[in-house]
Amino acid sequence: MFQKESLNIGIVCGEHSGDRLGFGLIQEIKKNVDINLYGVGGPKLESLGFKSEFDFSELNIMGLVEPIKKFHKLTKLRKNLIKLFIEKNIDFFIGIDSPDFNMGIHKSLKNHHSNKNIQVVSPSVWGWRQNRIKAIQANIDLTLCLFNFEDNYYKKVGHNSMHVGHPFADLYKEDYEEVINKYNLNKTKRFISVLPGSRKSEVKNMLPTFIEFINEYSKNNKNYFYLLPVADNELLPFINESFQGLDLPILIRKNAMKDFLSVSELSLATSGTATLESAILECPPVICYKTNFLNYSIISRMLKIENIGLPNLLLSKRYYKELLQNDFNRENILKSVTETKGLISESFENANILRNMLKGNGYYEATKSISSL
Numbered sequence: 001m002f003q004k005e006s007l008n009i010g011i012v013c014g015e016h017s018g019d020r021l022g023f024g025l026i027q028e029i030k031k032n033v034d035i036n037l038y039g040v041g042g043p044k045l046e047s048l049g050f051k052s053e054f055d056f057s058e059l060n061i062m063g064l065v066e067p068i069k070k071f072h073k074l075t076k077l078r079k080n081l082i083k084l085f086i087e088k089n090i091d092f093f094i095g096i097d098s099p100d101f102n103m104g105i106h107k108s109l110k111n112h113h114s115n116k117n118i119q120v121v122s123p124s125v126w127g128w129r130q131n132r133i134k135a136i137q138a139n140i141d142l143t144l145c146l147f148n149f150e151d152n153y154y155k156k157v158g159h160n161s162m163h164v165g166h167p168f169a170d171l172y173k174e175d176y177e178e179v180i181n182k183y184n185l186n187k188t189k190r191f192i193s194v195l196p197g198s199r200k201s202e203v204k205n206m207l208p209t210f211i212e213f214i215n216e217y218s219k220n221n222k223n224y225f226y227l228l229p230v231a232d233n234e235l236l237p238f239i240n241e242s243f244q245g246l247d248l249p250i251l252i253r254k255n256a257m258k259d260f261l262s263v264s265e266l267s268l269a270t271s272g273t274a275t276l277e278s279a280i281l282e283c284p285p286v287i288c289y290k291t292n293f294l295n296y297s298i299i300s301r302m303l304k305i306e307n308i309g310l311p312n313l314l315l316s317k318r319y320y321k322e323l324l325q326n327d328f329n330r331e332n333i334l335k336s337v338t339e340t341k342g343l344i345s346e347s348f349e350n351a352n353i354l355r356n357m358l359k360g361n362g363y364y365e366a367t368k369s370i371s372s373l
Contacts, residue, residue, distance in 0.1 A: 001371045006034040010085040010115070011041055011050075012105065013096035014059025015198065016231065017273055019044045020167065021120055022096050025144075028363035029370070038088050039081060053081065057234065059098050074101060082108045090115050092370065099123035103132075106139040116141045116373040120164075122150040133157055141373050144366050147314065148357065162369050165360020168280050174262040182259065183251060189225040192337075193260045193267040193283060194250070195274045198231040200238060205290045206270050207242055212330040213268070214248050217337070226250040227260035266340045268333065271322075276310040279320065280354050282347040285311070286336045287322045311350075314357050319343075319350070 009029070013022050019042030026048055029035060037050040040059065046052060058077065082105055085093060093109055095102030095118070106117045119140045125132045136143065137159050144164040145151040154161035180187050194214070196206040214226055228250055230236045236254055243250065253260075257274070261267060261281040269275045271289035278285040287309035312318050320343070321336040323329075343350075 001368065002033040003371075004033065004091065006036065007092065008036045008038065008088050008090045010081070010088070010090040010093040010105075010109075011037060011039040011045065011096070012059070012081065012094075012098065012102055013041050013045070014056055014098040014101065016042055016044075018042075018096035018098070018121065019056065022094065023048065024167070024363050025094070025120065025366060028367045032367060032371070036088070038084055038090065053084065057232075059101055078104050081105060082112075085109060085115070086113050092116050092118060092373075094118045094120060097121040099132075103135060103139065107135065110139045116370075118142045118144065118370060118373075120144045121146055122154070122161075125153075133159070142369055144369075146358075146360075148360070149313070162366060163360040164366045165362055166276075166358035168276060169355050169358035169360070171258075171277065171280050171355070173281050174259055176263055179259045179263045183253065183256070185251070185263070186225065188223075189249075190223055191260070191264040192224055192226050193264040193269075193278070194226050194228045195257070195267055195269040195278070195285075196228070196239070197270040197272070198235075198274075200235060202270055203235060203239065206288060206328075207239065209288075209290070209328060209330060209333070210268055211242065211246070211248070213333040213337075214250065215246070216330055217334065218249060224249070227256070227264060228252045229257040229260050230254045265344055266337065268337075271308055271310075271324075273310065275320070276314075276354070279311040279347075280351050280358075282351045284340050284343040284347055284350075285309070285320055286333060286340050287312070287320050288328050288333070289322075289324050290328045291325070311354060314354055315350075 011022055013019050022041055023044035040052050040054060040056050041050060042056045078101060093105060093115055095106060109115055109117060117140045122143050122145045123132055141160060143154060143159065143161040145161055146166040148163045151161050151163035194210050196203045196210055226249060230239055230252060239252055261278050261283045264283045267278040267283050267285045269278050269285040269287055271287050275285045275287045309320055309322050311320055321340060323332050323336060
């Protein structure tokens with residue numbers, strides 16, 4: 001498949017979802033050729049014998065203001081990675097998500113090195129900042145898209161892309177009884193999952209309002225219990241501290257997203273991958289999002305789409321409630337929870353529709369496309 005017996009590959013990802021995607025792709029490439037891997041990744045990539053140059057959480061930033069605050073640090077990290085990739089004479093650079101950080105690497109390598117550039121996870125160029133398509137076409141040789149509508153968009157503008165598919169295409173609920181026993185939950189209760197985000201900045205913006213809702217809803221709904229999965233060790237103490245002194249019916253656990261969603265009748269989910277995971281696990285989400293005023297003022301002017309929730313984007317309609325910025329408050333969550341309960345009967349059918357939409361060509365075909373660059 002590849003012309004060489006071994007390849008030097010540079011890779012950069014900045015969060016757990018990207019780490020899992022990179023792991024799957026690199027595993028497939030390794031079936032066909034020996035590789036030396038350099039760059040930044042998380043525990044899944046490191047399990048392949050790869051040593052990350054720095055903690056990949058350094059790249060786990062969002063919005064427009066946060067990158068500006070960390071501009072000098074991020075610029076230095078990126079320069080060091082570019083230098084490393086050129087020194088190691090990489091054959092391919094694989095950037096996973098983190099589009100603004102990775103685009104600088106794509107561009108520099110395209111100007112100063114002979115490798116091919118691959119971007120896994122398309123920037124949301126179809127939704128906002130559409131002028132980025134020029135930089136994508138100029139500096140990226142292949143974009144591997146998680147969603148078919150992204151691939152269709154690139155085909156229309158003449159960019160080389162492929163719908164590799166999304167890992168959630170094979171995602172199914174865990175057994176109810178097993179989850180109940182695993183966490184010693186009271187099976188007479190009804191469960192709501194609370195998903196405040198995977199980044200500290202997200203949690204700071206979202207969690208206080210979620211706590212307000214839990215406090216209010218619990219007064220007249222004693223049969224409900226709340227489940228809060230935490231993304232990593234960094235967030236766990238921060239979230240635990242947020243609940244100190246509050247007598248609320250909630251269980252907080254690390255790495256419990258799939259389990260918690262599998263037994264919950266609905267979720268309060270910060271906009272992002274969690275909303276899609278929730279819908280596919282037959283747990284209709286109330287899609288919520290709030291950022292700082294400056295971020296929202298800029299982003300809202302650039303948006304070219306009506307819906308921001310991934311399940312709604314895929315279904316091409318606002319099927320699940322979306323509460324954005326000023327609409328994200330306790331009163332609106334209370335109303336939305338009541339409305340979302342009406343979607344529970346259709347959750348199984350919708351989950352299957354979404355899974356079918358996420359099926360793509362897979363890592364084998366992606367590897368073939370990479371080898372032909």
